[in-house]
Amino acid sequence: MIEGARTADTAAxxxxxxxxxxxxxxxxxxxxxxxxxxxxxxSVTGDDATPGSTTALMPVGPLGLDRLLAILSPDPETPLDVxxxxxLAPAAAGGGEALTAMRDGPNARYTGMLDAASARSGIPAxxxxxxxxxxAAKGPSGAWQPYSRNPRSSAAGLGQFLSRTWExxxxxxxxxxxxxxxxxxxxxARGQVKESSRSALLAMRYDPRASIEAVADYASANxxxxxxxxxxxxxxxxxxxxxAYLGHHxxxxxxxxxxxxxxxxxxxxxxxxxxxxxxxxxxxxxRAGSAVAAHRTWLLEYVGKRIRPDRFA
Numbered sequence: 001m002i003e004g005a006r007t008a009d010t011a012a013x014x015x016x017x018x019x020x021x022x023x024x025x026x027x028x029x030x031x032x033x034x035x036x037x038x039x040x041x042x043s044v045t046g047d048d049a050t051p052g053s054t055t056a057l058m059p060v061g062p063l064g065l066d067r068l069l070a071i072l073s074p075d076p077e078t079p080l081d082v083x084x085x086x087x088l089a090p091a092a093a094g095g096g097e098a099l100t101a102m103r104d105g106p107n108a109r110y111t112g113m114l115d116a117a118s119a120r121s122g123i124p125a126x127x128x129x130x131x132x133x134x135x136a137a138k139g140p141s142g143a144w145q146p147y148s149r150n151p152r153s154s155a156a157g158l159g160q161f162l163s164r165t166w167e168x169x170x171x172x173x174x175x176x177x178x179x180x181x182x183x184x185x186x187x188x189a190r191g192q193v194k195e196s197s198r199s200a201l202l203a204m205r206y207d208p209r210a211s212i213e214a215v216a217d218y219a220s221a222n223x224x225x226x227x228x229x230x231x232x233x234x235x236x237x238x239x240x241x242x243x244a245y246l247g248h249h250x251x252x253x254x255x256x257x258x259x260x261x262x263x264x265x266x267x268x269x270x271x272x273x274x275x276x277x278x279x280x281x282x283x284x285x286x287r288a289g290s291a292v293a294a295h296r297t298w299l300l301e302y303v304g305k306r307i308r309p310d311r312f313a
Contacts, residue, residue, distance in 0.1 A: 105142065106139075110129075114129055114132075114212060117212050117215070123216050123220055124237045126241070126310070126312040127237055127240055128216055130245070131244060132212065132215060134245060134306045136158045137149075146207070148160060159214055161211070165218075167198070169217060170186070170187070170201055172217075175214070176216075176217055177210065180204075180210070218247070218248060219244035219247070219248065222246075223240055225247070225252045226252065231255070237313070238309060241307050242303050246303065261296075264292075268290075272294055
């Protein structure tokens with residue numbers, strides 16, 4: 001059993017009537033659509049649209065994935081010849097790293113959760129903070145909103161997990177969410193989510209601890225998969241954070257293809273259009289000369305500007 005795990009019932013304890021009503025409303029909406037996980041993390045249209053976030057882009061910093069792409073695939077249209085790689089070792093600066101920016105800022109309440117998830121998963125706490133910061137909606141002070149919702153998909157919570165992805169993490173052996181679901185009796189004999197428990201499980205996306213723990217498990221799995229595929233060679237926190245975000249944003253399959261320059265033009269056009277809108281996507285494609293190049297440029301710019309673990313270390 002996971003000590004301290006909070007179910008949907010306990011998570012609602014102490015909420016105001018308005019907050020409880022919002023939780024019920026948002027959970028009802030989360031059951032409506034699970035089709036856009038790989039392509040709809042953003043709701044803003046226009047050339048400067050970004051996935052999910054309600055804040056402006058931060059200044060450009062070191063672009064670890066851009067350097068990685070230059071090494072791996074000088075020709076963006078040529079797929080990478082991947083080979084097996086060792087499993088990811090636990091990253092340096094884990095659960096005990098000092099998140100001074102977190103402790104002194106509007107998201108200080110999440111520091112302990114980030115540290116605990118980092119210590120368990122091996123993903124640096126600053127990397128986890130950077131992913132959450134890119135995914136969650138923010139209040140006027142910059143505080144992450146646990147009830148973050150994406151109006152174009154079922155993505156919800158600090159980690160913006162789609163319903164089906166959240167259920168998959170609950171069913172994946174060894175994850176924090178899997179252990180919690182087992183302890184709560186939410187899984188059947190085959191290890192699958194019981195229909196009667198589905199709503200309670202999905203409501204846990206609004207629990208900050210559950211969301212952060214799931215971000216950590218998902219990031220760890222994606223980083224390991226990208227490393228095995230030969231699509232990730234860097235080991236510093238920036239490379240790990242940016243690779244983990246690509247896996248979170250695209251799904252590990254599209255992330256591998258993206259890093260190898262192997263996304264099809266149709267897929268690249270669809271992904272770009274989902275993020276910036278059809279008209280803006282076509283303008284970017286015309287400027288770049290191809291949908292693959294336009295999507296690559298947009299996503300690398302976004303990742304380089306927003307996935308900045310140095311801001312949380």
